[in-house]
Amino acid sequence: MPNKLIDIKNISKSFDDNLVLDDLNLYIRENEFLTLLGPSGCGKTTLLRILGGFEKPDQGRILFQGKDITDLAPNKRQLNTVFQKYALFTHMTIAENIAFGLKIKKKSKSYIQDKIRYALKLVNLDGFENRYPDSLSGGQQQRIAIARAIVNEPKVLLLDEPLGALDLKLRQDMQYELIRLKNELGITFIYVTHDQEEALTMSDTIVVMNQGYIQQIGTPEDIYNEPQNAFVADFIGESNILPAIMVQDKLVQILGTNFPCVDTGFGKNEPVDAVIRPEDIDLVKPEDGIMEGVVTHLIFKGVHYEMEVTAHNFEWLVHSTDMFPVGTKVGIKVDPFDIQIMKKPESEDEEAAAADE
Amino acid sequence: MNKRKLLAGPYLFWSVSFIIIPLFMVIYYGLTNDNGDFTLKNLAAMATPENLKALGLSLLLSVISTTVCLLLAYPLAMILTNMKVGKSSFIVLMFILPMWVNFLLRTLAWQNLLENNGVINTLLRFLNLPTIDIINTPYAIVLGMVYDFLPFMVLPIYNVLSKIDQNVISAARDLGANSFQTFLKIIFPLSLPGVISGITMVFVPSLTTFVISDLLGGSKVLLIGNVIDQTFTQGSDWHTGSGLSLVLTIFIVASMILVAKYDKEGKGAAF
Ligand SMILES: Nc1ncnc2c1ncn2[C@@H]1O[C@H](COP(=O)(O)OP(=O)(O)OP(=O)(O)O)[C@@H](O)[C@H]1O
Ligand SMILES: [Mg+2]
Numbered sequence: 034m035p036n037k038l039i040d041i042k043n044i045s046k047s048f049d050d051n052l053v054l055d056d057l058n059l060y061i062r063e064n065e066f067l068t069l070l071g072p073s074g075c076g077k078t079t080l081l082r083i084l085g086g087f088e089k090p091d092q093g094r095i096l097f098q099g100k101d102i103t104d105l106a107p108n109k110r111q112l113n114t115v116f117q118k119y120a121l122f123t124h125m126t127i128a129e130n131i132a133f134g135l136k137i138k139k140k141s142k143s144y145i146q147d148k149i150r151y152a153l154k155l156v157n158l159d160g161f162e163n164r165y166p167d168s169l170s171g172g173q174q175q176r177i178a179i180a181r182a183i184v185n186e187p188k189v190l191l192l193d194e195p196l197g198a199l200d201l202k203l204r205q206d207m208q209y210e211l212i213r214l215k216n217e218l219g220i221t222f223i224y225v226t227h228d229q230e231e232a233l234t235m236s237d238t239i240v241v242m243n244q245g246y247i248q249q250i251g252t253p254e255d256i257y258n259e260p261q262n263a264f265v266a267d268f269i270g271e272s273n274i275l276p277a278i279m280v281q282d283k284l285v286q287i288l289g290t291n292f293p294c295v296d297t298g299f300g301k302n303e304p305v306d307a308v309i310r311p312e313d314i315d316l317v318k319p320e321d322g323i324m325e326g327v328v329t330h331l332i333f334k335g336v337h338y339e340m341e342v343t344a345h346n347f348e349w350l351v352h353s354t355d356m357f358p359v360g361t362k363v364g365i366k367v368d369p370f371d372i373q374i375m376k377k378p379e380s381e382d383e384e385a386a387a388a389d390e
Numbered sequence: 391m392n393k394r395k396l397l398a399g400p401y402l403f404w405s406v407s408f409i410i411i412p413l414f415m416v417i418y419y420g421l422t423n424d425n426g427d428f429t430l431k432n433l434a435a436m437a438t439p440e441n442l443k444a445l446g447l448s449l450l451l452s453v454i455s456t457t458v459c460l461l462l463a464y465p466l467a468m469i470l471t472n473m474k475v476g477k478s479s480f481i482v483l484m485f486i487l488p489m490w491v492n493f494l495l496r497t498l499a500w501q502n503l504l505e506n507n508g509v510i511n512t513l514l515r516f517l518n519l520p521t522i523d524i525i526n527t528p529y530a531i532v533l534g535m536v537y538d539f540l541p542f543m544v545l546p547i548y549n550v551l552s553k554i555d556q557n558v559i560s561a562a563r564d565l566g567a568n569s570f571q572t573f574l575k576i577i578f579p580l581s582l583p584g585v586i587s588g589i590t591m592v593f594v595p596s597l598t599t600f601v602i603s604d605l606l607g608g609s610k611v612l613l614i615g616n617v618i619d620q621t622f623t624q625g626s627d628w629h630t631g632s633g634l635s636l637v638l639t640i641f642i643v644a645s646m647i648l649v650a651k652y653d654k655e656g657k658g659a660a661f
Binding site: 082085086087106107108113114116117118120121122123124133134137138181182185 | 555557558560561562563564565566567568571575576579580
């Protein structure tokens with residue numbers, strides 16, 4: 034396994050009285066595609082700004098290849114940033130924007146010309162050399178920002194929601210291009226997004242953040258299949274989060290009905306949260322299910338149908354390729370390993386903090 | 391639609407009666423003689439040696455005071471921009487405050503301060519220090535110009551600087567520029583519109599002032615503003631006065647066009 038490239042140790046940061054990052058620990062391996070995922074305001078940009086050197090942490094250290102870079106100026110760091118709001122130089126042409134970093138490094142004219150052409154081709158904007166940023170659409174500006182960072186071939190690229198302004202088709206193309214680029218150049222990516230689908234498709238590792246705490250670190254599969262708490266479950270994909278009681282090992286009582294599950298090690302009759310993904314619920318004939326309900330909503334979503342089934346006063350969200358019309362009586366069935374049991378937090382703050390331990 | 395046009399009425403009335411009509415009067419007087427016949431003689435009056443000297447001195451002093459204002463204002467505006475909001479608005483207020491005092495009074499105050507028996511020299515004598523003898527010299531005039539017009543340089547520059555996106559500066563640093571390179575290649579070019587409007591707002595009134603030179607230059611230093619003023623008031627020669635004013639106006643308009651053109655061409659390429 035490649036070694037740690039960046040080691041983030043006990044980073045805390047507050048703005049005035051607002052604690053944005055609290056004792057955060059995280060490391061990034063060489064060549065990794067690591068995604069910071071979390072709701073707006075959870076501190077993603079702040080963490081990137083600390084890595085880029087634009088913000089000093091109140092506490093903690095940043096190590097880069099084992100060396101402490103916490104106090105190093107941004108221009109001395111071997112990483113480049115694609116800023117959330119593009120931050121293009123409006124008084125320069127697109128070509129001059131892209132050439133900026135290379136000119137500072139005193140690269141030759143022909144090298145710079147080649148790089149500009151290569152980068153513009155990469156982001157699908159050939160022929161834009163002499164335009165000014167103001168004359169570009171938001172998506173085009175965003176791609177120029179990517180081009181401007183990439184030509185410098187940094188060891189690490191920090192990307193702050195770099196595809197946020199693009200439409201679906203272009204975003205998928207760019208996702209693909211970014212991954213190809215990463216593999217070609219061997220750059221380590223630290224990627225910020227609040228789009229969970231993007232995080233799941235692109236990353237090697239996902240870091241789910243909330244309120245300045247890390248909620249869970251893992252591969253996309255881990256995060257999706259085994260969320261460690263209700264926040265992660267709710268944030269990644271859609272899910273049914275149900276109040277439940279752990280009757281005994283491998284048996285959980287959800288809304289008064291016992292469901293077999295695979296989790297062990299909880300206290301007897303301990304209150305818990307049970308998470309069930311909508312696509313893991315099987316709708317069967319009423320007499321074949323564990324619980325009985327009525328379909329109350331039906332929407333066609335393309336690949337599947339989305340249904341709401343009311344059972345025991347709870348609206349279950351169900352995804353299925355089989356269609357059941359509104360009003361149909363159905364049985365709800367869930368395989369034991371599709372039920373994810375999580376400890377119940379007592380308050381929201383505690384919820385954020387608990388996951389950090 | 392028509393109602394909306396009516397709203398422009400007061401402004402239209404104002405500009406016709408106090409800008410357009412006077413302007414045409416100046417043009418009329420400037421291009422005619424006492425008999426009302428067309429002549430270029432009034433314009434040519436600028437070419438006399440005394441008048442050229444006054445114009446040259448005006449140009450020199452206003453260029454100097456504009457430069458001094460720029461050199462003082464730019465760093466100040468930068469400091470203000472980097473301050474926390476509460477603090478900076480306090481200091482901006484400190485700068486605007488003197489502007490609320492009448493311009494004549496402020497200049498008169500400097501006269502009192504600088505006079506041979508004025509406040510400063512009395513104090514210096516009291517401390518047994520050599521006195522400064524700059525009243526009625528071009529130095530005093532430059533001092534007055536800088537003092538009176540400095541806020542007009544600070545404010546537009548502060549305005550553009552405070553609007554520069556901090557992320558843009560971060561981006562330059564991120565791409566390897568040190569703080570000096572960032573200033574040279576990013577901050578300064580982006581602030582040029584403010585610099586240019588500051589230059590305009592200091593240069594034009596400096597070039598045309600006659601009050602500052604009157605009060606701080608005595609009758610010893612004659613600027614083009616004083617020449618025009620005296621032609622109107624002492625000589626009662628409206629024709630020559632208007633002719634000189636026209637030449638000066640053309641001069642100013644031409645230099646502003648030049649500056650504006652440079653501003654456009656300078657976009658990016660020059661830096
Ligand atoms: N310079 C600053 N001064 C004061 N507060 C700040 C500053 N920068 C960020 N914050 C606060 O820190 C918190 C985290 O901000 P941050 O920009 O890191 O969020 P984010 O996770 O990037 O959100 P988004 O997804 O909306 O971009 C927010 O509450 C924000 O108001
Ligand atoms: Mg952000």
